[in-house]
Amino acid sequence: MTHDGMMPWRIVRGGLCLLVAVFLLAPLFVVVIISFSSASFLQFPPPGLSLRWYALLFSTPAWTNSLLVSVQMLVPASILATLMGTAAAYALVRGHIPGATFITACLMLPLIVPGMITAAALFGVYRGMGLNGTLTGLVIGHTVLNLPYVVATVSSSLRVQDPRLEQAASTLGAPPWATFRRITLPLILPAVLSSFLVAAILSFDELIVSLFVSSARVRPVAVQMWSNLMGDFDPTIAAIATVCFLFALLVLVADLALRAGRTLRLT
Secondary structure, X not given: OXXXXXXXXXXXXXXXXXXXXXXXXXXXXXXXXXXXXXXXXXXXXXXXXXXXXXXXXXXXXXXXXXXXXXXXXXXXXXXXXXXXXXXXXXXXXXXXXXXXXXHHHHHOHHHHOOHHHHHHHHHHHHHHHOOOOOHHHHHHHHHHHHHHHHHHXXXXXXXXXXXXXXXXXXXXXXXXXXXXXXXXXXXXXXXXHHHHHHHHHHHHHOOHHHHHHOOOOOOOHHHHHHHHHHOOOOOHHHHHHHHHHHXXXXXXXXXXXXXXXXXXXXX
C-alpha cells in the first residue's frame, strides 16, 4: 500500500481514537464542572460557578483527615511495594531460582483473586493481630495489593536488558551490590519509578481493602467518598473526585516526563 493509500486509514484510525478518548473523558469533565457549581445539589449544567465546595472540602475535618490518612498510607505503601517488588523481580529474573514461575504466579495472586476475598482474608488475619483500624494495617494491605504491579513492570524491564552488561561488570571484579547499583538499577530505573507512581495511584484509589481494615478514625479518602455517597451527598463529592483526578493526572504527567527524559538521554 502506498503512502497516499494509507492516509485515509490513518485519518479514520485517528478519528476513532479521538472518539474513544472523548467518550472516556467526558464524564470526568462533567464531574470537574459540577465541582465548581453554585447549586446546593448535583446539577449539570450548573446555574453558576463557585468555589464553595472546595472551601467546604478543605474545612471539613472528615475530609481533611481522610486526605491526610491517604497520604500517610500511600507513601510508605508505595515505597515498600517498590523496594520489595524490585528485589523480588531481580531475584526471579536474574537469580535462576528453582520454581521461579510458581513463585511469580503466587506474587500475582492479588491481581487474580477478587478484592473482596483479599479484603476478607486480611480482616481475619488482622483481627488476631490487632491491626484492624490501624494505619499500619492499611500500609501492609496496600503493599500486598501493589506488589504484583511492581514485580510485573520491573520483571519486564529486566528481561529486555542485556545480562551480559552485568556479567561484564562482575568479570571486571565488581561485587554484586556494585553491579546492581551502577549497571542494573540505572537501566531499569524508569520502570522502578513508573511502578512507584502506579502504586501511589492504586493506593490512593483503593476502596475494598481499605473499607474492610479501616475505622472511623483511620479512614482513607476512598472510604470517606463511599460513606458520603451512601448518605445525602452534595457537590463536595465532585470536588474530592476532581482532586483525585488531578492527582492521577499529575502522576501520569510525571511518569511521561521521566520516560521522555530517559529517551532524550539515550539519544
